[in-house]
Amino acid sequence: MTPLIEFRNVSKIFSGGLLNRKQTVALEDFSMTIEDEPPLITAVVGESGSGKTTIARLLLGLERPTHGEVLYRGRNLTTMRGKARRQFLHDVQFIFQDPYGVYNPFYKVDHVLTKPIAKFKLASSRREAYKLIETVLETVGLRPEETLGRYPHQMSGGQRQRVMVARALLLRPKLIIADEPVSMVDASLRATILSNLQELNEKFGISIIYITHDLATGYQISQNMIVLYHGSVCEAGNVEHVVQRPQHPYTQLLMDSIPRAVPERTWKRDSTTANMEKPAAGHVGCKFADRCPQVMAQCNESQPPFYRTDSQRIVSCFLYSNAPILQRDGLNEVFVSQ
Amino acid sequence: MNEVALQVRNLQVHYATARGPVKAVNDVSFDLHKGEILGLVGESGSGKTTMGMALVGLIRSPGKVVSGEILLNGRDLTSLSVDAYKKVRLEEIALIPQGAMNSLNPVTRIREQILDGPRDHGIVLTKAEADDHVASLLHKVGLSPDVAKMHAHELSGGMKQRVAMAIAISMKPKVIIADEPTSALDVVVQKRVIETLQDVQQELGASIILIGHDMGLMAQTVDRLGVMYAGRLAEIAPIRETLIAPRHPYTRMLIESLPAVIEKKPLRGIAGLAPQLLNLPTGCAFHPRCPQCFDRCITETPDFRMADEGRWVACHLSDHQ
Numbered sequence: 274m275t276p277l278i279e280f281r282n283v284s285k286i287f288s289g290g291l292l293n294r295k296q297t298v299a300l301e302d303f304s305m306t307i308e309d310e311p312p313l314i315t316a317v318v319g320e321s322g323s324g325k326t327t328i329a330r331l332l333l334g335l336e337r338p339t340h341g342e343v344l345y346r347g348r349n350l351t352t353m354r355g356k357a358r359r360q361f362l363h364d365v366q367f368i369f370q371d372p373y374g375v376y377n378p379f380y381k382v383d384h385v386l387t388k389p390i391a392k393f394k395l396a397s398s399r400r401e402a403y404k405l406i407e408t409v410l411e412t413v414g415l416r417p418e419e420t421l422g423r424y425p426h427q428m429s430g431g432q433r434q435r436v437m438v439a440r441a442l443l444l445r446p447k448l449i450i451a452d453e454p455v456s457m458v459d460a461s462l463r464a465t466i467l468s469n470l471q472e473l474n475e476k477f478g479i480s481i482i483y484i485t486h487d488l489a490t491g492y493q494i495s496q497n498m499i500v501l502y503h504g505s506v507c508e509a510g511n512v513e514h515v516v517q518r519p520q521h522p523y524t525q526l527l528m529d530s531i532p533r534a535v536p537e538r539t540w541k542r543d544s545t546t547a548n549m550e551k552p553a554a555g556h557v558g559c560k561f562a563d564r565c566p567q568v569m570a571q572c573n574e575s576q577p578p579f580y581r582t583d584s585q586r587i588v589s590c591f592l593y594s595n596a597p598i599l600q601r602d603g604l605n606e607v608f609v610s611q
Numbered sequence: 612m613n614e615v616a617l618q619v620r621n622l623q624v625h626y627a628t629a630r631g632p633v634k635a636v637n638d639v640s641f642d643l644h645k646g647e648i649l650g651l652v653g654e655s656g657s658g659k660t661t662m663g664m665a666l667v668g669l670i671r672s673p674g675k676v677v678s679g680e681i682l683l684n685g686r687d688l689t690s691l692s693v694d695a696y697k698k699v700r701l702e703e704i705a706l707i708p709q710g711a712m713n714s715l716n717p718v719t720r721i722r723e724q725i726l727d728g729p730r731d732h733g734i735v736l737t738k739a740e741a742d743d744h745v746a747s748l749l750h751k752v753g754l755s756p757d758v759a760k761m762h763a764h765e766l767s768g769g770m771k772q773r774v775a776m777a778i779a780i781s782m783k784p785k786v787i788i789a790d791e792p793t794s795a796l797d798v799v800v801q802k803r804v805i806e807t808l809q810d811v812q813q814e815l816g817a818s819i820i821l822i823g824h825d826m827g828l829m830a831q832t833v834d835r836l837g838v839m840y841a842g843r844l845a846e847i848a849p850i851r852e853t854l855i856a857p858r859h860p861y862t863r864m865l866i867e868s869l870p871a872v873i874e875k876k877p878l879r880g881i882a883g884l885a886p887q888l889l890n891l892p893t894g895c896a897f898h899p900r901c902p903q904c905f906d907r908c909i910t911e912t913p914d915f916r917m918a919d920e921g922r923w924v925a926c927h928l929s930d931h932q
Contacts, residue, residue, distance in 0.1 A: 320798070321797055429884065430655070460824045460825060460868065461864070463868070463880070464868045465882075489827075489870040494878070527799065532825065532828040533827050533830060535830060536854045540831040
């Protein structure tokens, strides 16, 4: 069957304004496929400026790729119209980072739940609609009688985000794209929202793309992981391989930077200097070279290909140039598929 | 043996509302030792930010410090006039506010913003002296002297956070309160900013109160940790001991709710919601969410008492020992 979502050699370059001619590469030659069978959770991990939100915006159709194409069931997202587009809007749901900004403060929270029911004719009567809403709210652990009829400002950030998860579930989509869903939620509630997402995946067979800067939550809920740095994939594969034995120096830096809640001090001082400037278009070589503690001459000459260092992982780094090369569009070969 | 830099005794901060006073900080007492980093964690609404603001005398109406003492260098800060507090702030105690990166003035250069404090405190500097002072402060927080000429929008999040830090240390205070200094930063930048904060502390020999909600960050950074819940301190103890054997069930659940990278485990949140401060549960405010709740917890508010040498906890479970 045609895959649910396919990124084919997608690049997104933002060009500057009239005066500033500098171009910024937000995403470079990115290929990935998401299947709906079996439903899996894929984590896309990176810092600000890594291109992870560009991926989400391309998926939403808010940006057009500069090169390459994004396909939904084999059809190009940017040219999709009519029935096919409607089906896409039904099958792919988004959960955004900010549970405050997504609500219209003048409407009760019911609005975000009743609107999709009306739009997609999910229920034939008021009663049926209410039953549907009740079920999804209970699935995410909210009590309908305490949630419905309230205004957004009367609820906490965590509650609002769970209503958004419930709204996504309402449509029984094939795919949910969650862009930093817990970064603005209190630590004690994060675990609850993430386990809600996990439940949607396991019980309702929904595939999830989980976009985050937090390796730890990405590790906990996903099967596969893609680590991005300035628009390019540095490391990808089975999450157990990537997180437990990171091989790319950038993934290693990320892992070392996580503050762990353990009695031992695992934070070590390091000397890599932070370079937050995005490489301009036409940058040659590995994008991490100027921060990399293990940089070699060839790193500044060409971009490293994907080296398949084991059956379930690729690393884009010349340190592993003994390993066989995998084509840039072959990520799925190293992903867990069940 | 531990010298005390700052003492807080029975501090009460209330916000007046139409439905009665909200007790944002409710009878909190603790000591800040010289040269230590004390962490303060809690959920949104637990009172940690209000506490930080109260320490630097920035509680404004409808908020009010109702009672209690804040003792710094032998003086009770709560009794100071607004003008006297201005003198103390920045010279003796300084705040790096929450969202410090958005607290910078967008239309003045960084240099002027750093010099604003010292000037207001009546320090007259020649241009050369001012340049030196700004350059040395920027150097202390790991920024190049060129930053002085820049505007806030030219800086990244981590750099703005460092500028906020440079402003806070511009008059070498001995107590620094940092309110969620890294909450909007990426992990790699977060680590650098915290390292800078530690360097600054070493150099000034200052004590720091680090306010936040990330238990992992606390584990890697602080010497002692205070846990706040609904305006009260639930527990305060050396960080290592807290992580190995937390005394308060809330602390334990906070630690357990963290996703780890060591192994996959079922995600466990803390069930229930943070209490509304206007309508607190009877007895211990945590009892409706506590898995170990028993009769006494519902009727009687536990005292904040010393459970062991250096470990304070407000929980009836600790009374039995």
